[in-house]
Amino acid sequence: MAITLTIPKLEMSMSEGTLAEWIVADGAEVKTGDFIYILETDKTAREVESPSDGILRHKAPAGETYDVGTEIGEIV
Amino acid sequence: MAQTNLGIEPQTLKAIYGEMARIRAVDTAIQAGLSAGKFTFTYWPMTGQECIPATISQLITSRDYMVTTYRGIHDQVAKGVDLVGMFAEALGREGGVNKGKGGSPHISDPSSGSMVTTAIVGAGTPIANGLAIAAKERGEDRVTIVNFGDGATSIGAVHEAMNLAGIWKLPVIFLCQNNQWGEYTPVPEYTASPDFAVRAQALGFAGHVLDGNDPVTFHAAMKDVIASVRRGDGPVFVEARTYRLGLHAGVGDNKSVTKEELAVHKARAPFDNTKALLISAGICDAEELVKIEAAAKAEVEAAIAKAMESNPTPESETIIDVFADSDCVPRRGHYPIRSAEGDLPGERKTMSMVEAIRDAQHIAMTKNPEVFILGEDVGDPPGGVFGTNKGLQDEFGPNRVRPTPIAEQAIIGAALGASIAGMRPIAEIMFTDFFGVCLDQIANHAAKQRYMSGSATHAPMTIRVQTGGGVGGFGAQHSQSTEAWLLHTPGIKVVYPSNPLDAKGLLLSAIDDPDPVVMLESMKLLFTQKAEVPLGDYRIPLGVASTKREGTDISLISYGWQVQQCLEAAEVLAKEGVSAEVIDLRSLVPIDYCRILDSVKKTGRALVVHAAVEFCGLGAEICSTINEELWGKLKSPAIRFGAEYAPMAYSSVIEASQVPSAKSIVARVLAAVKH
Ligand SMILES: Cc1ncc(C[n+]2csc(CCOP(=O)(O)OP(=O)(O)O)c2C)c(N)n1
Numbered sequence: 091m092a093i094t095l096t097i098p099k100l101e102m103s104m105s106e107g108t109l110a111e112w113i114v115a116d117g118a119e120v121k122t123g124d125f126i127y128i129l130e131t132d133k134t135a136r137e138v139e140s141p142s143d144g145i146l147r148h149k150a151p152a153g154e155t156y157d158v159g160t161e162i163g164e165i166v
Numbered sequence: 167m168a169q170t171n172l173g174i175e176p177q178t179l180k181a182i183y184g185e186m187a188r189i190r191a192v193d194t195a196i197q198a199g200l201s202a203g204k205f206t207f208t209y210w211p212m213t214g215q216e217c218i219p220a221t222i223s224q225l226i227t228s229r230d231y232m233v234t235t236y237r238g239i240h241d242q243v244a245k246g247v248d249l250v251g252m253f254a255e256a257l258g259r260e261g262g263v264n265k266g267k268g269g270s271p272h273i274s275d276p277s278s279g280s281m282v283t284t285a286i287v288g289a290g291t292p293i294a295n296g297l298a299i300a301a302k303e304r305g306e307d308r309v310t311i312v313n314f315g316d317g318a319t320s321i322g323a324v325h326e327a328m329n330l331a332g333i334w335k336l337p338v339i340f341l342c343q344n345n346q347w348g349e350y351t352p353v354p355e356y357t358a359s360p361d362f363a364v365r366a367q368a369l370g371f372a373g374h375v376l377d378g379n380d381p382v383t384f385h386a387a388m389k390d391v392i393a394s395v396r397r398g399d400g401p402v403f404v405e406a407r408t409y410r411l412g413l414h415a416g417v418g419d420n421k422s423v424t425k426e427e428l429a430v431h432k433a434r435a436p437f438d439n440t441k442a443l444l445i446s447a448g449i450c451d452a453e454e455l456v457k458i459e460a461a462a463k464a465e466v467e468a469a470i471a472k473a474m475e476s477n478p479t480p481e482s483e484t485i486i487d488v489f490a491d492s493d494c495v496p497r498r499g500h501y502p503i504r505s506a507e508g509d510l511p512g513e514r515k516t517m518s519m520v521e522a523i524r525d526a527q528h529i530a531m532t533k534n535p536e537v538f539i540l541g542e543d544v545g546d547p548p549g550g551v552f553g554t555n556k557g558l559q560d561e562f563g564p565n566r567v568r569p570t571p572i573a574e575q576a577i578i579g580a581a582l583g584a585s586i587a588g589m590r591p592i593a594e595i596m597f598t599d600f601f602g603v604c605l606d607q608i609a610n611h612a613a614k615q616r617y618m619s620g621s622a623t624h625a626p627m628t629i630r631v632q633t634g635g636g637v638g639g640f641g642a643q644h645s646q647s648t649e650a651w652l653l654h655t656p657g658i659k660v661v662y663p664s665n666p667l668d669a670k671g672l673l674l675s676a677i678d679d680p681d682p683v684v685m686l687e688s689m690k691l692l693f694t695q696k697a698e699v700p701l702g703d704y705r706i707p708l709g710v711a712s713t714k715r716e717g718t719d720i721s722l723i724s725y726g727w728q729v730q731q732c733l734e735a736a737e738v739l740a741k742e743g744v745s746a747e748v749i750d751l752r753s754l755v756p757i758d759y760c761r762i763l764d765s766v767k768k769t770g771r772a773l774v775v776h777a778a779v780e781f782c783g784l785g786a787e788i789c790s791t792i793n794e795e796l797w798g799k800l801k802s803p804a805i806r807f808g809a810e811y812a813p814m815a816y817s818s819v820i821e822a823s824q825v826p827s828a829k830s831i832v833a834r835v836l837a838a839v840k841h
Pocket of ligand 1: 235285287314316317318319345410585726
């Protein structure tokens with residue numbers, strides 16, 4: 091089953107986040123726990139881990155700010 | 167060789183670790199899923215607090231009751247809540263233990279003994295008392311454990327609940343998980359108390375400070391605590407010291423402390439230390455621990471995958487679980503016809519409303535041993551400040567008519583908890599104004615328990631409350647009408663009788679009703695009116711209005727003590743050539759729109775009258791419905807008449823003028839009829 095990646099809500103006050111950089115290329119294979127992209131919020135930048143094994147598909151370009159919940163990719 | 171002088175059975179320590187591993191796997195999976203954007207929900211991490219419920223899980227069974235908080239996923243896991251159902255609940259899915267209607271902060275799963283989970287700080291404690299009352303009265307040896315944070319010790323509900331548990335020697339454990347933080351405020355900034363256990367000692371029962379991060383000493387101490395509570399030695403307060411390693415809510419480390427300080431607390435956290443102890447004591451080898459953790463991880467992953475297959479709970483569920491019967495939910499365009507009471511028993515006796523209420527309670531208590539009364543001064547000789555329970559304590563004993571401390575949150579909470587366990591409590595609140603100090607228990611808990619739990623639990627409790635007004639001299643805090651507070655809170659039924667016969671029949675219906683019902687008892691009517699009341703058991707069904715006087719020119723729609731004003735007004739109006747019909751609603755939720763609309767269809771005009779403030783009152787609601795449904799068929803728009811927008815005045819001149827009277831009702835009607 092494909093897993094949808096969305097901009098996470100890390101804290102109650104968080105409403106948007108910036109997908110600063112895709113660490114793993116579109117179409118590449120990932121394993122659970124691999125860092126797949128860098129997420130910046132007004133407070134921190136953090137590397138986000140893959141929630142499962144599979145092929146990463148980008149669905150949104152890096153360098154942009156998105157609302158929490160926006161779909162940015164999936165792991166198939 | 168396993169070390170033998172550990173102070174705990176090796177298998178027990180291993181089992182505690184097993185539970186800690188399950189909790190850790192759940193915490194890790196939630197944080198990972200949230201941070202990857204795999205799912206989104208509000209999470210209050212309990213990282214660092216795993217040892218407390220993991221240890222307790224070895225000392226209790228699913229028969230024991232638990233109450234906990236939003237930060238209670240560890241408690242749920244250790245109590246045995248099904249993980250698929252728990253995750254589906256957190257995700258708001260129909261496969262959740264509570265149909266996705268409560269979410270993780272409101273888990274209620276009687277099959278595992280997880281009865282109530284609240285997101286209101288400290289509010290679980292009064293409810294836990296009620297569960298404990300049920301266990302005690304039924305002669306069961308269950309203990310009730312209520313978990314709350316250190317911050318909760320500052321709130322009144324916890325004090326009220328502890329005091330009540332102390333005086334009634336209830337089998338309840340107040341388990342304060344002191345994680346050193348109340349949101350973003352550390353303990354020393356919000357209390358001068360040296361510890362929290364002293365508060366129990368001040369209230370006359372034992373309080374212990376324990377290391378909640380050490381499974382060995384915590385297990386030994388809790389074993390004694392649980393045994394003593396189970397034996398019936400009364401409540402115990404436990405302050406289990408631990409540390410919140412994560413944020414108040416969300417994903418990541420606790421950012422209110424420095425990295426260095428957090429590192430100190432991480433080093434003291436129970437998970438890795440217990441693992442190290444199992445190895446150093448020779449109970450497990452590293453390989454075995456890896457297996458335990460892998461099994462926990464696999465269990466959790468499978469549960470999450472299964473939970474995510476469940477669909478989000480659909481819109482069609484919106485009004486299901488508000489009440490047992492969705493037809494009781496007021497809904498635009500849906501006006502069910504409910505049967506009226508039919509013939510009542512023929513034999514009658516002259517009774518005041520006080521006597522009728524007493525009679526109803528006597529009948530209910532005789533029929534069902536699980537009906538009991540609690541409230542201030544409800545015991546004999548006074549039998550309540552208005553004497554509505556006179557003689558009942560003498561007849562049924564102190565466990566079934568329970569005078570309480572002056573603590574309204576404790577009263578409502580105890581009734582609520584006992585009702586969740588299936589008893590039929592009647593809580594008496596002396597004046598409706600005092601709802602101001604227990605509205606949390608009524609509106610956030612009693613009213614919502616069925617809904618938040620997806621009907622896994624419900625609260626068949628009755629609240630009887632006296633309402634001032636119309637008698638004069640009681641002032642702003644003993645004379646107001648508070649029904650609008652209740653009517654605007656989905657999940658609570660409200661009845662407001664205008665006479666002794668209805669009072670008895672409505673109360674008997676309320677006690678048997680599967681949902682929480684508030685009966686408002688007008689002080690003005692309690693003694694002044696006498697009526698021929700049928701003897702024996704009879705019911706006035708909820709949601710059935712009654713026509714007190716027939717008429718053709720206007721419908722006067724009212725309830726409670728204002729019905730009498732409407733009847734007097736109708737007399738005067740008759741002399742003016744205006745034929746007024748008087749409808750007594752009797753029950754405000756469920757409301758009988760069917761009979762209201764039928765009456766207004768006939769008369770073409772409506773005036774809704776109440777003693778409550780007109781602005782945003784029930785009158786506005788009813789008029790809006792009449793005007794919308796009967797638009798084009800009305801001779802004039804439906805109008806309302808309530809009290810002026812002011813607190814009730816002490817001056818009898820103001821008080822008499824600020825609420826509708828027969829005279830002012832007549833004036834309002836004549837103006838409308840001329841319209
Ligand atoms: C009556 C009430 N006031 C305030 C809040 C907001 N609030 C949510 S959690 C929290 C902190 C509670 O701290 P504590 O009781 O120590 O429990 P913990 O969160 O640490 O488990 C507060 C203030 C609330 N939910 N309920």
